[in-house]
Amino acid sequence: MNRIIVFTGKGGVGKTMVSTAHAVASADTGKKTLLVSTDMAHNLGDILGRRIGSSPKQINDFLDAVELDPDLIMRHDFPDFMKSYEALLQSAGVESEEQDKFTVIPGMENLFSLMKIRQYYESGDYERIIVDCAPSGETISMLKLPELLAWYFEKLFPVGRMAIRMLSPFTKVFMKVEMPRQEALSDVEKLYKTMLELQDLLKDSEVTTIRLVCTPEKMVVDETKRSFMYLNLYHYQVDGLYINRVIPDLADNRFMTSWHQIQAGYIAELERVFAQIPITKIPWYPDEIRGMDSVEQFCRENFSPETIEEAFSVRVRDVNEVYEETRDGYKLRLSLPFAQADEVKVTGLGSDLEVHIGNYRRTIPLPNTLANNTILGSRFADGWLEVEFFADKGGIRR
Numbered sequence: 401m402n403r404i405i406v407f408t409g410k411g412g413v414g415k416t417m418v419s420t421a422h423a424v425a426s427a428d429t430g431k432k433t434l435l436v437s438t439d440m441a442h443n444l445g446d447i448l449g450r451r452i453g454s455s456p457k458q459i460n461d462f463l464d465a466v467e468l469d470p471d472l473i474m475r476h477d478f479p480d481f482m483k484s485y486e487a488l489l490q491s492a493g494v495e496s497e498e499q500d501k502f503t504v505i506p507g508m509e510n511l512f513s514l515m516k517i518r519q520y521y522e523s524g525d526y527e528r529i530i531v532d533c534a535p536s537g538e539t540i541s542m543l544k545l546p547e548l549l550a551w552y553f554e555k556l557f558p559v560g561r562m563a564i565r566m567l568s569p570f571t572k573v574f575m576k577v578e579m580p581r582q583e584a585l586s587d588v589e590k591l592y593k594t595m596l597e598l599q600d601l602l603k604d605s606e607v608t609t610i611r612l613v614c615t616p617e618k619m620v621v622d623e624t625k626r627s628f629m630y631l632n633l634y635h636y637q638v639d640g641l642y643i644n645r646v647i648p649d650l651a652d653n654r655f656m657t658s659w660h661q662i663q664a665g666y667i668a669e670l671e672r673v674f675a676q677i678p679i680t681k682i683p684w685y686p687d688e689i690r691g692m693d694s695v696e697q698f699c700r701e702n703f704s705p706e707t708i709e710e711a712f713s714v715r716v717r718d719v720n721e722v723y724e725e726t727r728d729g730y731k732l733r734l735s736l737p738f739a740q741a742d743e744v745k746v747t748g749l750g751s752d753l754e755v756h757i758g759n760y761r762r763t764i765p766l767p768n769t770l771a772n773n774t775i776l777g778s779r780f781a782d783g784w785l786e787v788e789f790f791a792d793k794g795g796i797r798r
Contacts, residue, residue, distance in 0.1 A: 401606060403712060404521060404529045407642075409613035410623045411535040414644040417689055417698075418613050418682070419532040420447050422711065424692070425699045426528045427463035429708055434526040435465040438513045438542070439534040442467040449691035459692070464526075470509035473516045481515070484590050510542035511549070515594070518601055528712060536612075536627040543602060543610075544634050544762070550595035551752070551763050605637035609714055613642045616666035625673060625738040632720045632735050633755065633762050639716035641674050643667060645684040673738070678715045723767065729791035730770055737783045746778040746787055753787065 407419035416437070423435035434456060437444045444465055445452040454472050456464040474481075520529055533539040602608050610631055614624040624641070631638055647663055650656040671679060682702060689698050703711060720735035736744065736757065745756040751771035753764045766773075769791070776788040 402521065402524075402527050402529075403714075404517065404531065404601075404608040405712065406531040406533055406539070406608065406610045407613055408533040408536050408539040408610065408627070409642075410620050413613050413615045413620060414682075415613040416443055416447060416532050418611075418642050418644065419530050420444065421695060421698050421702065423463060423465070423528075423530040424459075424695050425703045425708060426530065426712055427460060428696075428699065430462060431527045431712075432525065433463050433528045433530060434520055435459075435463065435530050435532065436517060436520070437465075437467045437532045438510070438517075439532060439538075441534075444532065447690060447695065468513045468516055470512040473512040474509070477519070478512060478515060481591070481594070508545075510538075511545050514542065514546065514598055514602070518598055521601065521607075536623060540627065540630050540634070540760075543631075543636060546595045546598040546602065547634065548763075550592060550599065551765060553592040553595065554765065603635055603637075605639075605717060606714060609637045609639040609716075611640035611642065612638060613644055614670070615645050616643055616663040616670070618666065621666050621670060624670070628674070629736055629738045629757065630760055632737060633757060633760065635721050637714075637716065637718065637720075638677060639714055641670065641677050641679045642682060643670060643679065644682045646681045647684045676716065676718070723770075726788065728776065729773060729789045731789070732764075732770075732785075732787045734785040734787075735783060736780070736785050739780065739783070739785075741780045744780045744785055746775070746785070748775045755785065 405422065407415045407422070409415045416439075420435060423433050426433040435444065437452075442452070444467055448459060448465060450457075450459075452465045452467050454467060454469040456466045459465050517529060517531065520526060533542070612624055612627060614620045628638055646667070647656055647660045649660050667681070680702075685698075687694075689695060718735070722733040724731045724733065732753070734755065739757055743758050747754040747756070749763070751766055753766055753775075755762050755764065770789050774790040776790050778785065778787045780786075
């Protein structure tokens with residue numbers, strides 16, 4: 401099965417170098433590979449030592465690289481998408497001169513990068529797609545966008561022609577609201593279908609996995625743990641952690657020995673809290689890695705023939721969102737590693753469940769079985785959020 405591997409981490413930890421090395425190593429095994437940058441501050445060209453543009457550029461027989469330009473992708477690759485979106489706004493009563501305000505939804509440009517990656521994947525031209533993402537906060541915002549937009553489409557526009565036909569007379573007479581026209585609805589359905597398909601691809605853990613890159617420093621370690629928690633919240637599979645710039649033990653250099661000892665404490669912490677995830681340590685290099693010769697040397701030192709295939713396999717298959725039947729109804733268990741009980745909040749919103757952690761929020765559309773059921777309570781312990789639902793099973797309680 402073809403793979404998509406997404407690398408992210410705090411800014412400045414070397415994720416571009418790590419993702420580039422993986423792409424080069426993948427190509428060296430004879431697998432047709434595409435290296436993609438979604439970071440607007442592109443620097444693939446700096447590492448590869450050549451100009452990389454907005455269209456795939458051949459690096460060697462098995463490796464292409466591209467630096468995505470979301471605005472260009474929107475205009476040239478998905479013009480129909482924007483026409484559908486504009487039709488949706490018109491059906492909602494937004495005047496044409498006001499549409500620009502709605503078109504620039506925060507993070508909307510990232511959506512087109514994701515759609516382009518999906519297009520590359522579905523073309524079948526590449527066996528492996530390696531994605532160098534923006535810093536972790538932007539990456540999480542990008543990855544949650546398809547689910548968020550799909551939720552808005554569901555709530556603001558009843559998806560399905562039958563729903564429109566049934567609701568239109570009621571809404572027009574009693575609510576004084578015009579429902580979208582049938583033609584506009586087909587556009588809404590297209591957008592909605594696109595969001596669902598994008599979610600399916602990104603959350604298929606046999607295809608897409610996320611890998612975190614960090615350095616052994618306190619602020620970076622703390623952000624890496626938070627990123628892992630948020631990725632679990634949004635149901636993404638993390639299957640690798642890379643600790644970059646590990647300083648060797650140099651007994652004859654007191655300064656470096658001191659830094660080595662400081663790093664050792666943070667490495668031990670990472671190994672303890674990420675015990676269930678494969679960890680790769682990358683040594684500190686005194687010189688910049690620039691140009692294909694330097695990248696190839698890096699690959700020889702950090703990939704071995706015995707482990708090269710494992711580096712591109714799905715290395716973790718965690719289940720982080722589980723529904724279980726209970727005596728009184730059902731239970732949702734959601735893995736939220738490193739979260740604190742006092743920062744986790746749960747709210748029932750009709751057929752949805754809203755989970756807040758700090759500034760992040762995920763609205764989870766509940767299965768039909770649980771929609772509109774009563775929430776009995778929630779608890780957070782040992783890294784798991786448990787939400788209990790009462791279900792009326794015909795008056796029978798087991």
